[in-house]
Amino acid sequence: MKDFFKILGRFIPPYKRQLILSVIFNLLSALFSVVAMLFMIPMLNVLFQKSHEIMNLVPWTFTKEAFENNLYYYITQIKIEYGVLAIMPFIGILILFTTFLKVGFTYMASHQTVAIRNNVVKDIRLQLFNKLMSLPLGFYSEEKKGDVLSRATGDVTEVENSIMSSINMLLKNPVIILVSVGAMVIMSYKLTIFVFVMLPIAGWIIGKTGKSLKRKSKVSQSLMGSILGILDESIGGLRIIKAFNAEKSMTNRFEVETENYRLIMNKVRRRYQMAHPLSEFLGTVVIVVLVWYGAYVVTDQNASFGGATFMAYIGIFYQIINPAKQFSTGFFNIQKGLAAMERIDKILLADNKILEQDGSQSKNKFEDKIKYNNVSFGYNDKKVLKNVSLTIEKGKMVALVGQSGSGKTTFVDLLPRFHDVQDGNITIDGVDIRDIKVHDLRGLMGNVNQEAILFNDTFFNNIAFGVENATQEAVEKAAKVANAHEFIMETEDGYQTLVGDRGGKLSGGQRQRISIARAILKNPDILILDEATSALDTESEKLVQEALENLMSSRTSIVIAHRLSTVRNADLICVFNEGEIVEKGTHDELVAQGGTYSKLHELQVR
Template sequence: MKEFFQILRRFVPPYKKFLILNILSNVLSAILNIFSFSLIIPILQILFKLSDQVYKFIPWDADMSMKKIALNNFYYYVTELIKTYGPSKTLLILGLFLSIMTFMKTGTYILTFATIIPIRTGVVRDIRGQFYKKLLNLPLSFYSEERKGDIMARMSGDVQEIETSIMSSLDMIFKNPILIIMYFGTLLAISWELTLFTIAVLPGMGWLMGTIGKKLKRKSLIAQSQWSDMMSQMEETLGGLRIIKAFNAEHKMDDRFNRCNNEYRHTISKVNTRQQMSGPMSEFLGTVLIVIVLWFGGTLILRNSSTIDAPSFIFYLVILYSLINPLKDFSKAAYSVPKGLASMQRVDKILQAENSMEISENPTPIKDLKDKIVYKDVSFKYESEYVLKHINLVIPKGKTIALVGQSGSGKSTLVDLLPRFYDVTEGEILIDGVNVKDTTLYDLRSIMGNVNQEAILFNDTFYHNIAFGVENATMEQVIEAAKIANAHEFIMASEKGYETNIGDRGGKLSGGQRQRISIARAILKNPPILILDEATSALDTESERMVQEALDNLMKNRTTIAIAHRLSTIKNADEICVLHEGEIVERGKHDELIELDGYYRRLCDMQGF
């Protein structure tokens, strides 16, 4: 339970007022419950005429215990009612009083739910919000080691399990200890001898429930891991349907998923079986406890060796039975909470993941590019092998620098270091003399625009995709950006113009159209630094012409770093850098590199350029 209370300390404080109200309503509910049950004693005495004792009123300030004064005066008022109205009407009055007390108890019971629900729903909302925010803030290097399906499983299945297992147990955790303490105190007040006997039986129940709860947590961790595997397979299947169908691999993928599905079913069946055992087992143990106490107490009364009379013993049994329910609910929590704690561990792997991206405590603001970008002896490695080695590169303002080379030579990595998608392993990158590590990520990325090989669009309208990341963009500005990107015509030809939804990842558009929307987005942002990562390599000739024209419009008066496989698109660059195995092996203009008759010339010859 230590882990459970750590979770409460982390997430419950914003809801303290609801927690205080919940505790107060639970205390009031328990008090009303005890007093309503206490009416059983005089009702039984009246019905069965068990007592002929005469009671006299004792002043409340008399030199006696408050318990004795309260009991005596209570019976005094009941006997006065019997004298005045007779036994039948007194029973009716006591019955009405019992109904009123029960009504008030029901009202406080409803209040306990009304105050616990905002805590439950609020905490789960906060966990989801923190989880999503963490996903946005973690560096890209974190995701290179994680599966998207597993992250989705943690966000959906695990957070849902936290709500189902832990948050649904909040009521049990806050209410049941109060009920247990107050009922237990009442039992002590009625007969401490019987209560000591009852205590001797309880530890065995607690040990049995705790043992099963530990096993449940272990199995829950395995089950959630298997659920993540299924989600990962689902994500891979949806992303690779075209290849699966092209290679007739449906049967293979189906078998693979069914194996995982069956493993999950086998594990979750064990988890659910143990969880469902909690109710029947606690009910059985509770009944055993009542039977043992009934035998022991009844024997004492029958031998006239008990300190309480028969009506008080029945009241004792009623309170003891009332104690069984919160104990049973507590046992349910002991079963369900470990299952939720297993999910919380998986969620915490994301929430408590360390962000390796160091941010300067006193950042230097960067609002524009005034002079140049400098890569100064930059080296980088993802794990053990260096991907870039001692890169020295100067990119003056307003110039276009092209990066070419075979796949895996380090071109994309080189440009990913500039907006700090990854941090350099050695060396430094300077913008106008300021190290990129010494400014904020927001300032750094706000002066850059990206157009990638795969146009990353969202399931939204043309307008919102173009205006993405630009606050308060007007329709006129969006239209102007679309015109410069050669996208306005096909947008207006769609059903609702700029309010047309483009589908998941822009699935309703052709490759060239998606790319031009991506370019329009960069145009609207109007960044001083532009990064083009093979922006035309996946297009047909006609689409390439349209996109290249849009890129030419975008590149005017900007500092551009362009990665290109199609060398025809960068022959007019101010400088071309040829990368080979992480090093710049050649640099210069197109004609100069052709004359060198080296790597660049061979690349051109392979493309027939």
């Protein structure tokens, strides 16, 4: 339970007002619940014709004796004037009134806890999404996408259904139990001591039963992550699955995971379903033993209270049974929720190495040059870049060529700090990029990647993505420069047409031109192109290449390319091989050297 209270301590403080109000309303509800039960005593005494006749009022004080004396005084007066039967409606009205107050305050308390629960769940979702947006790309290379989705959806829902649903239990049930036990102690401390001997035994049994639930829940949630991962891969790769007749293979893989999930969920659900019958049975055991012991106390010659009081005592004790049963069910719920919260915390508490240092500088303009100074970087134990140095002058086009896996993409990913250098440093205008505010640093740059990343939104919003208050005129101008305006206007709703999931309604060339229009609208000082034309047919490549030339005009550009024909006019070409720059120069200079670049050129012109 310590972990449960730690979680509440993290998320509840902003909602202290609702918390305090809920406790106050629950306290009033519990008090009127006990008062309603105490009003049963005179009703039972009247029924059994054992009501006391009190002829004198005493001053009202907060004591049991004063309250009991004056209540029986009014009952006696009604009985004398109107007869015994008239007493029953009088007491009934009192019971109804106190019950109305009880349920009213119960609703008001629940009204507050609903707000707390929904607000906390919203906060968890927002924190989780913000963290996912802020984590470096390296985090996702080590995590399965399906598992991340499972934590952000299923695990948050599990926390809502378990931990957050237990808030009402936590705020309501202890108050009911404390008030009821206080009344029981006042009525008979002997019986109450006996109750407190029995209840811990029942609680210990319930605790032992739910001990393994947290571990099993954690395994089941991990398996759900695997299932979501297979679903995502299968839908994303459906074209390949069908092309290779691999439907059966993927179905078998999915069936294995769902069968494992079924088996573990059988164990979790069966253990969870044991909570209610077990607590009900143990509660009944306690009541049976209590009635037996109570009968012994009542029939004792020196008994301090009679049968009617004992019946009211049983009624008050019975009000503890449901809260106690909810505690046991809540204990099982909390174990499941804690397992889900542990998985969520793997994201929320993940180390974000891409942080701004204290005193980071603002920078809104690129003025001189970019310098890579003896930069090294690796994933785990594998070095991807080894002591690389390069100077990129403002307004120049620098091309990066070389075999796949030679470090080109990692080289450009270090510039916007998608990863941080491990050795050496990168400077812009003489300032280490780690000393520049991340938002400002990335604001200097625009990216056009090999895979054009579009969102299931309109053409307008995809082009204006990341640009605040973009006008229709500016968006259309960017689309015209990118050779995209014509095909956009041919669609049904023009710039308000949805492009489909990941731009699925568009061809590859159209997606790429929308991506280029986005970069044009942003108007960055530094442009990064990563294989922007490699996946296109000849006609689309020509249109995209023309759009790229419009985009790169008078801009500092870093271009990754496999097709050397696209970088012939670069001011500087750098040839990468196994994490190092092995050659530098213009196209003509590198061809004349007869080295690695020359060999690549010969292979492509044959």
